[in-house]
Amino acid sequence: MRRRREAHPGVARALSTAVTVLAAALVVAALVLPSTVVGLGPAKFLRIPGEAVIGAAVLIALPRRPRIALAAVSGVALAAMTVLNLLDMGFNQYLGRGFNLVLDWTLLGDAESYLEDSLGRTATLAATAGVIVVVLLLFVLLALSMVRLSNLLARHTGTATRGTLIAGVAWITCSSLGLQISGVPIASERTATALKAQARTVTDTLRDEAEFQKVARVDAFGDTPPAQLVPDLRGKDMVFTFIESYGRSAIEDPVMAPGVDKTLDARTAALEKSGFHAKSGWLTSATYGGSSWLGHSTTMSGLWISNQQRYRTVMASDHMSLTDAFKKTGDFDTVGVMPGVQKGWPEQKWYGLDKNYDAFQLGYKGPKFSWSTMPDQYALEQYQKRVHSKKPADGKARMSLLILTSSHQPWAPIPKMVDWDRLGDGSVFKGVEAAGNKPADVIADTTRSRQEYGKSIQYSVTALTEWLQRYGSKDTVLVFLGDHQPIARVSGNHASRDVPISIVAKDPKVLDKITDWGWTDGLRPAHSAPVWKMSSFRDRFLKAYGSTPHPRKD
DSSP: OHHHHHHOHHHHHHHHHHHHHHHHHHHHHHHHOOSOSTTOSGGGTSSEEHHHHHHHHHHHHSOHHHHHHHHHHHHHHHHHHHHHHHHHHHHHHHHSSOOOTTTTHHHHHHHHHHHHHHHOHHHHHHHHHHHHHHHHHHHHHHHHHHHHHHHHHHHTHHHHHHHHHHHHHHHHHHHHHTOEETTEESEEOHHHHHHHHHHHHHHHHHHHHHHHHHHHTOBTTTTOOGGGSSGGGTTOEEEEEEETTOOHHHHHSTTTHHHHHHHHHHHHHHHHHTTOEEEEEEEEOSOOSSOHHHHHHHHHHSSOOOSHHHHHHHHTSOOOOHHHHHHHTTSEEEEEEOTTOOSOOTHHHHHTOSEEEOTTSSOOOSOOBTTBSSOHHHHHHHHIIIIITSOOGGGOEEEEEEEEOTTOTTOOSOOOOOOGGGOTTTGGGHHHHHHSOOHHHHHTOHHHHHHHHHHHHHHHHHHHHHHHHHHOOTTEEEEEEESSOOOHHHHOTTOOOEEEEEEEESSHHHHHTTGGGOOEESSSOOTTSOEEEGGGHHHHHHHHTTOOOOOBOO
């Protein structure tokens, strides 16, 4: 190498300069990297990072060994912050929030499972390996870049000192005057701000754990006698259903709304012909874009369960779920149908379910539809055959909890409605799945994702309401709602967290009980309909149907 440099000194100098420039560009890009893709452009990187100015000043003043050690450690630390920023980008884009350093590592496994269901095992393994390689390279390259730049500063101390002073003055001037390029401040302290935000998140998360444990021990209906729980719903055939990713955007976004609104209006009219009537409103979900179980548990518990830590706390508690309230009366059997559950589900105990049917207990022999294990129509028909058509023992009524999955991303392929009498073991869906869109084609296209999402909501609503028309009775009360909005790429970067909720019944007394709620008649809530926190629904529902609060305070 030395002989080559001596033989071609001009080429060697040019190559050395190019490597140094690339090293500097990599370090600066890592220092100013934003945590969201919104507005991402050249202006985000044409900034003066204050951390670089301070770092240069410190490195210039250090002897060789401490300087190299500090440079290497700083490169590794910067790489770690870059990985966290990239995770923030992904989480903001899909879940509408940043990455939680304490709680969110388990979600990476869920993401891998989702990719495997959507793209296949080979593609997922290749993508996972690629991510690991890129992350390792990032750590190595940033560490080497920092060492190279520190050596450059040491070789040209005078020039480096003057340059650092000039950069410092420029940063202070730009910061004081608020100078910007395309709306982006030139003076940057992005990495320092991100580090403080991560530290604050960790502190808040740890503090929240202790505080929420106290909150979860308080229950307005915790000591209510069984006879005073939902007395106005005794004898009713209760069906609570969550529709995956059924959010406000489906009803109000100009791309999705026309088709979804048309379906809601048509299904309202069809139900009315069968004697069913509905009222609808809005709930603000505790989650966004994913983590559906947080929405389910928030609705059922009456607690704001916005992260995995709170979820674990509630699942380990005896805080009463809405399903358990029906069970405690002694007049209801409780059953769950969870086609999305593909492993052990200890949460069944907290939900108070006497029996739960998971993905492997519904006899499905057809194809998966990406993440969704089976079409909603099939799951509903199996619920009918295995549960709803059979009278509970001892003359009890029934409270059922269904969680539908066909509107789960990536919304490709989407099932189609078939004749209910042809459902059989689900094999009829093989042709439907084969003719549908490929997940990879929809995932990469925002417009198509939005269009297909709207179609999936139309399908799920149609399947559920057709089931009600076909099998519902004068005593059936259907409560259905969304668990959260779809991902930000579909719902929009500034979308609300609201989801629709509807109560449908033939018995007019059921809807008369909630007249003072101000909900909209029909399945489509008006834009001006009341918006409540999802955590407030349990107690409102219990009170509306005659339950008497007897608070339990621990």
